[in-house]
Amino acid sequence: MSGAAVDEAGSRPRKPRGRRADGERSRQKILDAAAEIGAERGYDGTSIAEISRRCGLPASSIYWxxxxxxDLMATVIEDSFEAxxxxxxxxxxxxxxxxxVAIAEQLIGALQEHPQFLHIGLPLALQKRTDDPRPRRMYLQMRKNLTARFEKIGETHFAHVPAERRTAIITYLIAGAEGLIISHELDRSESAPGIEELLQIHASSVIQTIMQEAEK
Structure with a gap:
């Protein structure tokens, strides 16, 4: 009989668990290597050949x-943002x-744990490109999703604040953090402040603004 063997119930046998686990480990190794290289070299400086060398898997495995x-770099950005x-x-x-204050610390700590979507997606989003790669679109979509989440929080907790004002504060929060990350990437000297310190100062400014709005 040609084709894959079937069991008595007429269904095809499932893949062994070990094989599925190996596949997931390989996929994660590829994602980790792509994230590392993307953060170091950017989207255009990242190649399948270098990812293959870094993760120790053949290119055929990556394309599998x-x-x-x-597709790979968009997945890196999406997974990092969702985490x-x-x-x-x-x-x-x-x-x-x-x-x-506790929320701000949570946001900053989580960003330090999962920075790839910013390190790769933000520089790409700033470029004016004719090809408009999917990772760029992914970052911009994730950014819209984040704005929508903050807007929902604003509606829930600060309904008395005019919507236009809430939008301005959210824009300042997101754009300010992005700007500080760009500044940090441009100045890696020993005298430059760390990104955590910069983000904490930014968070303090946002908190002060929110408190002022809450008192009105």
Whole structure:
């Protein structure tokens, strides 16, 4: 009989668990290597050949898991953002004003754990390109999703603040953090402040603004 063997119930046998686990480990090794290289060299400086060398897997294995470099790098950005996005939360029923400092620390800590979407996606988003690669579109979409999440938080906890003002604060929060990360990447000298310190100063400014709005 030609084709794959079937069991008595007429269904094809499942792949052994070990094989699936090996496949997941290989996929993660590829993603980790792509994230490292992308953070070091940017999107254009990242190649399948270098990813293959870094992760120790053949290019054929990379193409088995991912359609092409665009698919791989877009997955790196999406996975990194989603991991960061899951790492912090705000209680809808709590007093957010009492938790702002803890929330800021949570946001910054999560960003340090999952920075790839910013290190790779942000520089790419700033470029004016005719090819408009999928990782660039992915970063911009993740950014919109983040804005929408902050807007929902603003509606829940600061309904008395005009929507236009809430939008301005959210824009300042996101764009300010992005700007500090760009500044940090441009100045890697020993005298330059660390990115965590810069983000903490930015967070303090945002918290002060929120507190002022809450008092009105």
């Amino acid at each position: 898991h991912f359609k092409d470099k665009d 960061w996005n899951r790492s912090w939360d705000i209680d809808a029923d709590g007093n957010i004003l009492l938790e702002l």
